[in-house]
Amino acid sequence: MTDAAPAAAVSPNNPCPFLRALVANGYVGGHVVPLSKIAETITLASGETGAGKIKVWMETFGVAQMANGNPLKSFIFGAVLDELRNGPLDKHGAGSRILDVEAHVHEDEIVRLGTFGKNRPDGAGGMELGLNAKEIETYMAANLERAGDAARFYYPILMKGEWPVLLRIMGKGDGDERYLSVAEVKTLFVERRFPARIVARLPSPPAS
Ligand code: HEM
Missing domain, CATH: 1.10.238 (Recoverin; domain 1)
Structure with a gap:
């Protein structure tokens, strides 16, 4: 944690x-x-x-x-x-379980997310672990299955607005090979930071 x-x-x-x-x-x-x-x-x-x-x-x-x-x-x-x-919108533990109810991050759950992905060319000459759309589908199905009877019939609809949308916004690459970087997911959850290319799209927040 x-x-x-x-x-x-x-x-x-x-x-x-x-x-x-x-x-x-x-x-x-x-x-x-x-x-x-x-x-x-x-x-x-x-x-x-x-x-x-x-x-x-x-x-x-x-x-x-x-x-x-x-x-x-x-x-x-x-x-x-x-x-x-x-x-x-709260799925009561039928999601990734990366965040618990006290919003502590469970890094073992980020590792689990990564097990659904593959190493992929990162576009900068290296390789990195990431999940494409299909792997995200498999991951979400596994999350629902893990929740067992606690999963409600409409959760799959809610889930379509979560990980697949994160892939659309933060993904790297195109088409079937577009993937969500596990390292960037970790930064998002743990440090609450966006990758620089997303920050560049946003206006500067007002100085506090
Ligand atoms: C495009 C924008 C958004 C993205 C990319 C996004 C992404 C995500 C992701 C990936 C999760 C799943 C977390 C998990 O399984 O651990 C999630 C959960 C959640 N999101 Fe968002 N979200 C977005 C917008 C919103 C908005 C506008 C709201 C409401 C104002 C919202 C409310 C929630 C809530 C309540 C959960 C918790 C669901 C649960 O407990 O399983 N999200 N979101």
Whole structure:
């Protein structure tokens, strides 16, 4: 179990690795955040343009609107990012289990994630461990199976918005060989930091 020192403290009741990094680095606040702010920030991080940009914006807005179980309230005030735990998106241990309920990182679970991947050319002359889309599917199925009876019928739908989206945003390479780097996943969870190429897409956070 590891707890690296992050930039800003993030509530253990925010279980999403992507949002945790956005909060830790000051791109969004850690409590009530307008849905449009979340959608806009994630759209920028995605680097999508044109129709893809609109799609990410709308999907993110929709997910954030559902996340606290009160879509009307969220629409008006925003999503409450430190009250996501036990909300409608919480899969209660049917996910990776990299973060526990106190938001401690379990590195053995990151090692387990890596066992679903392969060593791949990293585009810079080296090799690195990573998972492509197919391997991510296998990984998510294994997570559901591990959860046994605790897995609910709609979890696979929620999961489509998690690891596959992380692959889309943070993946390296193209087509079937596009992969999610296990080292970068570790940095995201443990240090709550994005790779430099994602940071470059985001506006500088306000100085605190
Ligand atoms: C494109 C943006 C996003 C990415 C890439 C992303 C990525 C992820 C990933 C990879 C997980 C799985 C963690 C695991 O299995 O251990 C996760 C979980 C979660 N995400 Fe996100 N997420 C995004 C946006 C959001 C938004 C907008 C919300 C709500 C405001 C949200 C709320 C959650 C919650 C509540 C969980 C916990 C689910 C669980 O307990 O299994 N995420 N996210």
